[in-house]
Amino acid sequence: MPGPNHPLRIIPLGGVGEIGKNMYVFEYGDEIVVIDCGLMFPDEEMFGVDLVIPDITYLRERRGNVKAFLITHAHEDHVGALPYVLPEFPGVPVYASTLARGLLGNKIKEHKLHNNPLIAMEPGDELQIGPFGVLTFRIGHSIPDAMGIALRTPVGTVVHTGDFKFDHTPVDGKLSDFAILARLGEEGVVCLLSDSTRAENPGYTPSERTVGEAFREIMEPLEGRVIVATFASNIARLQQVLDAAATFERQVAIIGRSMEQNSRIATELGYLRFDPSRLVGKDRINDVPDDKLVIATTGAQGSRCPASPGWPTATTGSSRSSPGTPSSCRPARSPATRSTWRGRSTTCSRPVRTSTTTPSAVRASRVTRARKS
Numbered sequence: 001m002p003g004p005n006h007p008l009r010i011i012p013l014g015g016v017g018e019i020g021k022n023m024y025v026f027e028y029g030d031e032i033v034v035i036d037c038g039l040m041f042p043d044e045e046m047f048g049v050d051l052v053i054p055d056i057t058y059l060r061e062r063r064g065n066v067k068a069f070l071i072t073h074a075h076e077d078h079v080g081a082l083p084y085v086l087p088e089f090p091g092v093p094v095y096a097s098t099l100a101r102g103l104l105g106n107k108i109k110e111h112k113l114h115n116n117p118l119i120a121m122e123p124g125d126e127l128q129i130g131p132f133g134v135l136t137f138r139i140g141h142s143i144p145d146a147m148g149i150a151l152r153t154p155v156g157t158v159v160h161t162g163d164f165k166f167d168h169t170p171v172d173g174k175l176s177d178f179a180i181l182a183r184l185g186e187e188g189v190v191c192l193l194s195d196s197t198r199a200e201n202p203g204y205t206p207s208e209r210t211v212g213e214a215f216r217e218i219m220e221p222l223e224g225r226v227i228v229a230t231f232a233s234n235i236a237r238l239q240q241v242l243d244a245a246a247t248f249e250r251q252v253a254i255i256g257r258s259m260e261q262n263s264r265i266a267t268e269l270g271y272l273r274f275d276p277s278r279l280v281g282k283d284r285i286n287d288v289p290d291d292k293l294v295i296a297t298t299g300a301q302g303s304r305c306p307a308s309p310g311w312p313t314a315t316t317g318s319s320r321s322s323p324g325t326p327s328s329c330r331p332a333r334s335p336a337t338r339s340t341w342r343g344r345s346t347t348c349s350r351p352v353r354t355s356t357t358t359p360s361a362v363r364a365s366r367v368t369r370a371r372k373s
């Protein structure tokens, strides 16, 4: 192992100053771990591009040095590029939580990625990968088992929070692990990489619980069908829909390929809890009276954009913004984006065209601060 005088390199290949494509390279000597490997959905100007993935030239040139991919949580902007990146790194393990492994299992089958072992890494776990001591900690987010990762390196500890929200009454009852965060703070942290959407706005975001209360308030007087659109991976939101539907004795139809798949896996793994008789197949929704039906389907959130300089305030937007981000609140597209077609052949029903973007800081030897909008 190299001596302690090597610099630690932290290289974002995406996810800085943009929403999506989260991917961070941590390099010490000639050993590399990668945190997350996400995609970004194209904006309306990227004609013919289905998915945008990070430019991995830096990793490709150091292929033999990559020891592991560590996944903070299973949102597409953190795992969606794995099917396109992993084939270049056969044998390199992917560490992820139970739910993330469950959801990744589908991708692995679909893209035939059987050369990369999926290894359990739950919040609170400690492991050693080359010179990196990995300590994970639970963090509140809109998908269960989200975690931050502390990397203890020969030059000090780096804390990567992943996406998070400090919610004292989370839907799944699992709080962010403030004890580990406090411990890390006492030990000393040389670099904090912190990621929380709209962190630049002053004040607090209300607890996710308030969304459940709002659902009940809205649903109670309604006599027609209720249609709720949310991101397919927002398991907590789906739980709230199921809970509200149960309160008013409505049946629930879950519609949308990803949402059906995600809800099935989350239910099998115990992350979604509901009376199975409450579900109704999409082919049977016309058998259910309107005032007894809720349809949960895939789509963007419809929340309004808080007044904030730097954010456009249009009332409509693409339905493809990243999880947790109102579609009307997308920041301007990164000028670094270029539409290089990769034309990879995949097992999808149609060819997926991807574009890569060049990280502006790819050659930075020391990154002391990285932050997303």
Ligand SMILES: [Zn+2]
Residues within 6 Å of the ligand: 073, 075, 078, 141, 163, 323, 324
């Ligand atoms: Zn997320």
